Amino acid sequence: MSLDASEIKKIAHLARLGINADDIPEYSRNLSDILAFVEQLNAVDTAGVEPLAHPLEATQRLRADTVTETDNRDNFQQVAPETESGLYLVPQVIE
Amino acid sequence: MHQKTLVELSAELQKGSCSSEELTRACLQRISQYDGELNCFVTVVEQQALAAAQAADARIKAGTAGPLTGIPFAHKDIFCTRGVKTSCGSRMLDNFVAPYDATVTQKLLEAGAVMIGKTNMDEFAMGSSNETSFYGPVKNPWDTTTVPGGSSGGSAAAVAARLVPASTGTDTGGSIRQPAALCGITGIKPTYGRVSRYGMIAFASSLDQGGAFTRTAEDAAVMLGAMAGFDERDSTSVDRPVDDYLAGLNAPLQGLRIGLPKEYFGEGLDAGVATAIEAALDEYRKLGATIVDITLPNTHLSVPAYYVVAPAECSSNLSRFDGVRFGYRASEPKDLEDLYTRSRGEGFGDEVKRRILVGAYALSAGYYDAYYLQAQKVRRLIRDDFMQAFEQVDVIMGPTAPSVAFKLGEKADDPVSMYLSDIYTIAVNLAGLPAMSIPAGFSDGLPVGLHVVGKFFEEGRLLNVGHQFQQATDWHTHSPQGY
Numbered sequence: 001m002s003l004d005a006s007e008i009k010k011i012a013h014l015a016r017l018g019i020n021a022d023d024i025p026e027y028s029r030n031l032s033d034i035l036a037f038v039e040q041l042n043a044v045d046t047a048g049v050e051p052l053a054h055p056l057e058a059t060q061r062l063r064a065d066t067v068t069e070t071d072n073r074d075n076f077q078q079v080a081p082e083t084e085s086g087l088y089l090v091p092q093v094i095e
Numbered sequence: 096m097h098q099k100t101l102v103e104l105s106a107e108l109q110k111g112s113c114s115s116e117e118l119t120r121a122c123l124q125r126i127s128q129y130d131g132e133l134n135c136f137v138t139v140v141e142q143q144a145l146a147a148a149q150a151a152d153a154r155i156k157a158g159t160a161g162p163l164t165g166i167p168f169a170h171k172d173i174f175c176t177r178g179v180k181t182s183c184g185s186r187m188l189d190n191f192v193a194p195y196d197a198t199v200t201q202k203l204l205e206a207g208a209v210m211i212g213k214t215n216m217d218e219f220a221m222g223s224s225n226e227t228s229f230y231g232p233v234k235n236p237w238d239t240t241t242v243p244g245g246s247s248g249g250s251a252a253a254v255a256a257r258l259v260p261a262s263t264g265t266d267t268g269g270s271i272r273q274p275a276a277l278c279g280i281t282g283i284k285p286t287y288g289r290v291s292r293y294g295m296i297a298f299a300s301s302l303d304q305g306g307a308f309t310r311t312a313e314d315a316a317v318m319l320g321a322m323a324g325f326d327e328r329d330s331t332s333v334d335r336p337v338d339d340y341l342a343g344l345n346a347p348l349q350g351l352r353i354g355l356p357k358e359y360f361g362e363g364l365d366a367g368v369a370t371a372i373e374a375a376l377d378e379y380r381k382l383g384a385t386i387v388d389i390t391l392p393n394t395h396l397s398v399p400a401y402y403v404v405a406p407a408e409c410s411s412n413l414s415r416f417d418g419v420r421f422g423y424r425a426s427e428p429k430d431l432e433d434l435y436t437r438s439r440g441e442g443f444g445d446e447v448k449r450r451i452l453v454g455a456y457a458l459s460a461g462y463y464d465a466y467y468l469q470a471q472k473v474r475r476l477i478r479d480d481f482m483q484a485f486e487q488v489d490v491i492m493g494p495t496a497p498s499v500a501f502k503l504g505e506k507a508d509d510p511v512s513m514y515l516s517d518i519y520t521i522a523v524n525l526a527g528l529p530a531m532s533i534p535a536g537f538s539d540g541l542p543v544g545l546h547v548v549g550k551f552f553e554e555g556r557l558l559n560v561g562h563q564f565q566q567a568t569d570w571h572t573h574s575p576q577g578y
Contacts, residue, residue: 020440
């Protein structure tokens with residue numbers, strides 16, 4: 001399996017990850033190496049094997065639907081790049 | 096003073112022969128003397144540490160101290176610390192002052208431990224050499240032209256160079272055990288779910304687990320005892336009492352069955368490392384253990400399975416870094432897409448980008464079954480190998496890493512070769528088992544680590560097995576020259 005420049009660009013777009021055009025050949029080489037390396041998994045017969053999501057087979061613990069947290073908005077927004085009146089600011093989305 | 100272990104220092108503090116403030120000043124002094132070269136610390140919190148030390152001294156005087164009260168420690172910069180920069184080794188979080196404490200941070204502070212600073216690490220814990228850090232590589236104090244291992248390289252090197260008696264780490268594929276081995280110290284990764292992941296910046300959630308670095312297994316018992324325990328705020332935390340790790344240390348090893356997987360002694364293992372491991376096994380025979388040959392037939396699939404599962408989870412976890420709520424934001428974004436794309440492109444380093452791309456690819460439409468699902472199936476085969484082996488043996492041993500510390504830059508351009516330096520540790524994360532690395536001699540003048548893997552929740556047994564070895568040998572007392 002090898003990934004060409006257009007595939008690298010497509011994946012980078014899916015991940016919303018800016019990459020330099022100059023670096024694309026290297027990503028292409030590195031990613032192709034990694035995919036070639038993991039390719040050996042496909043040779044394993046896993047018919048009838050259930051995927052293992054949690055080593056102890058634990059399932060998601062549920063808690064009672066009650067309020068347990070206090071309002072921490074001001075504290076959390078102190079580390080935000082840009083806020084106004086308790087809202088996070090981003091570039092205009094709708095004209 | 097810096098040559099004393101955590102437990103010895105704790106006894107000194109209790110006796111009153113030294114104060115936590117003196118101890119803390121001594122650590123700060125050693126950091127200012129040696130860390131310019133080693134680069135273990137991203138942040139040192141001198142004033143906060145001295146205040147904590149004074150509070151610990153008051154607690155000791157009042158008779159309400161525990162074994163960690165007044166003990167300085169270094170905290171991996173992946174654990175959130177309220178009011179203190181928490182960078183995760185990344186430009187993305189270079190400006191991030193955590194607004195809350197991780198559960199591990201809180202537990203250590205409640206125990207009275209004195210946080211000296213935050214340690215350097217591979218960016219977002221992705222690396223095996225500490226070379227992917229935004230803050231530059233950490234040097235191995237045994238030979239400053241070599242790497243300390245990673246990702247918890249700063250934490251490991253700080254304990255090895257005797258800058259602090261203990262430190263925290265996290266281990267997703269070997270990030271505690273491999274640097275412990277390369278730096279000649281003790282490092283333990285407990286069972287998945289034993290230490291809370293709340294406030295521990297996520298890399299691969301089904302694999303990440305916090306643990307500790309110390310010089311001895313006895314010290315690790317104290318650290319892990321304070322860090323472990325159920326936490327409602329971590330959805331995968333296991334609700335089960337924490338064993339008294341110190342109480343079990345002195346159990347004799349007579350009759351202990353040690354499994355030796357033949358797959359761990361094949362091609363790729365350095366001869367010098369193999370010799371040291373053989374000698375350690377002889378020591379265990381003298382202590383009354385029996386060695387049983389076992390097989391873990393799917394071992395060769397663990398690194399490939401990991402490099403699907405971990406990047407997939409990483410690409411999902413790291414989607415939170417979008418330049419909106421915290422962390423790095425690109426300047427003058429022209430629209431929302433540009434804000435996301437450039438903030439992430441400029442905020443993340445190369446290895447992190449590579450893993451996000453691999454993960455995004457493996458999870459993308461049409462590839463999910465072939466990659467992620469298949470890797471999770473192989474993961475079950477790998478875990479089942481261990482389950483079968485543990486029907487015949489109590490612990491499994493082998494080398495922690497295939498070689499001693501390698502040169503800085505040696506593997507930086509070849510991701511797959513770097514990934515293979517975790518070949519013996521990665522399967523343990525996939526299986527969720529507890530494991531430890533302890534010093535077991537030298538090869539070419541550099542430390543070799545013995546890897547000890549236990550059954551689920553048998554951290555106490557691992558520490559016992561480590562402690563008994565350290566009663567019979569002195570490898571853990573060797574310190575790098577010049578420190």
